[in-house]
Amino acid sequence: MDELLKQLDDIDDLCLTSLKQDLSLEFPNTFWHIGDEFDTNSQRRPAEQNEYWLCDAMDGAIQYLQHIAGWTINLVLIRKGKPIVSVIYDPLAEEMFWAIDGEGAYMNGQLLKISQKTDFSVMVAVFEYGHQDKSDNQLNEKIGSTVTKLLHNFGIVRNYGPHGLQLAYVGAGRIDLFIQEDIDTYNWIAGLLIAKESGAELMTTHGEPWNWGSESLLVASKKTTEKYLEIKSAI
Structure with a gap:
């Protein structure tokens, strides 16, 4: 190390x-x-x-x-x-x-312009995770549960690596949804402005507007974030 x-x-x-x-x-x-x-x-x-x-x-x-x-x-x-x-x-x-x-x-x-897809079965969803200690806060379990939700609802689920680039890809319409269950502000911040200026919604996974210090992130078109949050709530 x-x-x-x-x-x-x-x-x-x-x-x-x-x-x-x-x-x-x-x-x-x-x-x-x-x-x-x-x-x-x-x-x-x-x-x-x-x-x-x-x-x-x-x-x-x-x-x-x-x-x-x-x-x-x-x-x-x-x-x-x-x-x-x-x-x-x-x-x-x-x-x-x-x-x-x-x-x-x-x-x-x-x-740049975000994706206009409406069908989850043809969407690319990506998940990420940060580097903080996950040994005693059940973050690994929460991340695993989120990935399971993605696999059940989206046609393609990936983890590409660089957080900022994945968010920029949301802005470019190459990725349809980005989600992360833990705080990772420094890795997000460059991509967030690009995604927002392309028309994406910046939310938490609890459906609140994302602010500096929020401990989760959900980025996609307004309709996609709303539909995902409805599915999560139903589960």
Whole structure:
């Protein structure tokens, strides 16, 4: 484990050094915050700074280390506790997803729009999970129950890896529903703005609007989230 964590730190340092050098030219006074996805408590609220970059230099780093596709560089500009600019770059696919609050979301210049499917049997649903301790809070059981619900109701169920990219794929109409039962703000935040600006609903799995610090996430079109929550309630 120590060796794995050292490899992850080396990847982050390499990417962050490059990003900071380039962005400091246009944003010389903007603070940098490195989100630690292993630190659950820090994800419950925004940082104290009025404006800062929140960076995940390697979302899907395990795939990178295993020589598997599906890793990205995620960057978000947070202002007054709200994401206002988001970028997710997939180097292998040469795709850059980005969004500006209130101005839409794009991929390589193409305007993004969520899926318009209405039939669960032809939808792609993805589930995710975070890195916090799940040994004494029944999170593993809750995640397992959620996956079972997906398998019973959706035609295709997957776990692709990088959280932010999967949320960007919701915005692009490539994935129809994203769900996660535990808190994972730092992994979500870049993709959330892209999904929202593409027309997706951001909810908790209890049917409440998602807010920073929410401990679950459900992202899909309004009709799809409503239908899923009806099914969950009936169960």
